[in-house]
Amino acid sequence: MAWKRFAGHKAALVCSAILGFLVLAVVLSPLTTRYGVNESVKAPPNSYLSPSKLAWLGTDDIGRDLYSRLIYGTRVSLLIGLFSAFISVFIGCVVGAVAGFRGGRFDDVIMRITDLFLAFPFLVALLVVRNMFGSIGWLTFIIGDVSSLRFIIFLLSFFGWMGVSRIVRGQVLALKEREFIEAARASGASRSYIIKRHLLPNSIGPIMVALTFSVVGAISGEATLSFFGYGPQPGAGATSLGLLVGQAKGAVQTGYWWIALFPCLVLVVISLCINFIGDALRDATDPRMDAGK
Amino acid sequence: MFRFALRRSAWAIPTLLLVTFLVYIALRMGTDPLASYMRSNPRATRSKIAQYKELNGLGSNYVTGYFSWLKNFVTFNWPKSIKGSREVWPELKDAIANSARLGAAATAVGVVVGLAIGIFAALRPGGKRDVAVNTAAFVGISIPPYISSILLQLLFAVYWSKWFGNTLFPTSGVYPPGQEGFDLVLMIKHMALPTVVVAIQVIAVYSRYMRSSLLDVLNSDYMRTARSKGLSEFRVLMRHGVRNALIPVITIAALDIGAIVGGLIITENIFDYPGTGKYFLSAFGNGDFPLLMPLMVIIVASVLLFNLIADISYAILDPRIRLD
Numbered sequence: 001m002a003w004k005r006f007a008g009h010k011a012a013l014v015c016s017a018i019l020g021f022l023v024l025a026v027v028l029s030p031l032t033t034r035y036g037v038n039e040s041v042k043a044p045p046n047s048y049l050s051p052s053k054l055a056w057l058g059t060d061d062i063g064r065d066l067y068s069r070l071i072y073g074t075r076v077s078l079l080i081g082l083f084s085a086f087i088s089v090f091i092g093c094v095v096g097a098v099a100g101f102r103g104g105r106f107d108d109v110i111m112r113i114t115d116l117f118l119a120f121p122f123l124v125a126l127l128v129v130r131n132m133f134g135s136i137g138w139l140t141f142i143i144g145d146v147s148s149l150r151f152i153i154f155l156l157s158f159f160g161w162m163g164v165s166r167i168v169r170g171q172v173l174a175l176k177e178r179e180f181i182e183a184a185r186a187s188g189a190s191r192s193y194i195i196k197r198h199l200l201p202n203s204i205g206p207i208m209v210a211l212t213f214s215v216v217g218a219i220s221g222e223a224t225l226s227f228f229g230y231g232p233q234p235g236a237g238a239t240s241l242g243l244l245v246g247q248a249k250g251a252v253q254t255g256y257w258w259i260a261l262f263p264c265l266v267l268v269v270i271s272l273c274i275n276f277i278g279d280a281l282r283d284a285t286d287p288r289m290d291a292g293k
Numbered sequence: 294m295f296r297f298a299l300r301r302s303a304w305a306i307p308t309l310l311l312v313t314f315l316v317y318i319a320l321r322m323g324t325d326p327l328a329s330y331m332r333s334n335p336r337a338t339r340s341k342i343a344q345y346k347e348l349n350g351l352g353s354n355y356v357t358g359y360f361s362w363l364k365n366f367v368t369f370n371w372p373k374s375i376k377g378s379r380e381v382w383p384e385l386k387d388a389i390a391n392s393a394r395l396g397a398a399a400t401a402v403g404v405v406v407g408l409a410i411g412i413f414a415a416l417r418p419g420g421k422r423d424v425a426v427n428t429a430a431f432v433g434i435s436i437p438p439y440i441s442s443i444l445l446q447l448l449f450a451v452y453w454s455k456w457f458g459n460t461l462f463p464t465s466g467v468y469p470p471g472q473e474g475f476d477l478v479l480m481i482k483h484m485a486l487p488t489v490v491v492a493i494q495v496i497a498v499y500s501r502y503m504r505s506s507l508l509d510v511l512n513s514d515y516m517r518t519a520r521s522k523g524l525s526e527f528r529v530l531m532r533h534g535v536r537n538a539l540i541p542v543i544t545i546a547a548l549d550i551g552a553i554v555g556g557l558i559i560t561e562n563i564f565d566y567p568g569t570g571k572y573f574l575s576a577f578g579n580g581d582f583p584l585l586m587p588l589m590v591i592i593v594a595s596v597l598l599f600n601l602i603a604d605i606s607y608a609i610l611d612p613r614i615r616l617d
Contacts, residue, residue, distance in 0.1 A: 116308075120551050
């Protein structure tokens with residue numbers, strides 16, 4: 001039923017198709033690209049070639065094929081987005097469910113912290129905490145150096161769970177007074193059993209929506225960090241969408257429009273598609289949507 | 294009402310102290326103020342270093358260090374920046390003034406346009422214009438500020454001058470280099486593009502808030518009552534619909550300060566606009582603790598202040614809210 005409603009959402013279907021296509025191209029990157037991520041286009045004067053048959057999306061300053069770099073960069077960004085979204089949603093579910101279900105002091109403290117962090121300028125908090133984590137020896141031993149992918153995923157998850165926990169908490173607050181929870185409690189179910197078996201499965205709709213928005217949040221978070229030079233440095237010559245967009249900053253003044261346009265376009269298309277899918281999911285899983293029809 | 298506001302404000306002060314303490318720890322661990330001082334001033338004498346440590350509260354103990362920093366901070370005995378040993382306050386003041394101007398312009402444009410579009414969309418839910426507004430809002434949310442800045446710069450800095458041979462909107466600074474004194478037209482021209490970038494985000498967010506809030510209100514019983522009293526449709530919409538729909542929107546607006554400041558940081562850096570965003574990133578890059586701490590205090594204080602305004606305005610605007 002929810003699926004049917006989702007399928008009725010034409011824009012979301014189109015977006016899923018685009019996103020699926022992109023993911024396929026990224027997963028099969030050795031087959032869909034003609035050059036390696038660090039490989040130059042084989043033509044003697046190969047820097048700043050405009051888009052042509054030789055290099056579909058043009059080349060950059062040292063003659064690397066922009067299309068291949070874009071595909072590899074998207075791969076890194078999607079990895080970061082998916083991993084940190086899953087971690088954020090996991091933590092957010094646990095914290096939100098416990099806070100909503102137990103209430104009291106724990107709930108107050110968690111929600112105060114969440115409010116404060118959500119109101120704080122994201123980039124400032126991200127940078128300050130990034131450096132702080134980077135200076136703690138044992139922590140970098142576990143999650144890697146400040147420029148590693150693991151570190152960025154950890155950092156983005158550290159900030160990502162709060163929005164999710166708020167959504168889950170709201171859902172749990174609404175659900176916990178319902179009869180079936182009361183019945184479960186009366187029949188002697190433990191708190192963790194009720195959360196795991198009743199509360200979270202019944203909140204799956206909002207959780208899915210939160211997951212999609214977390215992916216967008218993490219991808220654009222990584223891109224913002226990379227844009228200002230505080231992002232990951234994924235291996236020799238490897239790249240991410242944020243790094244590619246960061247190169248666009250310099251390319252603007254010189255008029256090499258293809259260096260600026262294509263990475264920006266891919267980033268916008270990815271976040272637009274995921275946003276649309278998330279919105280359609282919300283419409284599809286929200287039971288109130290049927291009331292009006 | 295008054296007691297509620299008072300109690301809420303009283304809470305803000307311990308919160309401010311706690312958060313600035315956390316920021317102090319985070320900055321001390323993250324930027325290593327002592328090492329960055331030595332890096333910028335390799336020939337500093339021992340007494341200079343001792344004075345720097347003393348003024349910034351950089352003793353080995355974080356708690357006593359914080360309080361000695363706090364004492365210097367509230368008595369305006371502020372340390373000078375580590376690079377070039379400049380006074381902090383004049384620089385910070387200019388940065389805040391520039392940012393506030395940009396932020397206020399963008400918020401004003403964004404909120405007015407966003408609310409108007411939201412109302413426009415809510416009048417016929419599911420209609421053509423509703424779908425168009427919704428789609429446009431999604432596109433607006435999905436374009437990060439650095440991308441819209443780059444595209445606008447590409448358009449105006451590179452192509453406009455190529456096509457038309459003049460510069461309509463300059464893409465950096467507040468004034469052209471060498472400009473002295475105040476010039477409103479030049480200032481507006483310089484602010485136009487960054488304002489648009491920040492306003493796009495605001496418009497996208499607020500049109501959606503307003504639409505959903507107004508839709509909730511339009512379905513309520515008092516709207517029908519207002520109509521059956523014989524009020525004109527416009528009056529019903531404005532007096533009863535929009536006015537009630539604004540309540541949640543105002544609350545969200547006050548909470549959105551963080552998002553707007555965040556947007557400013559990115560936009561200012563790309564447009565080379567001398568506001569707090571540029572100030573923050575250059576100070577952060579240098580590990581300039583004396584420049585960073587006052588800015589962080591101001592950011593935290595304004596976040597708390599706007600949170601407070603949100604709570605109190607909500608309580609004033611909506612008589613159904615219980616104040617306990």
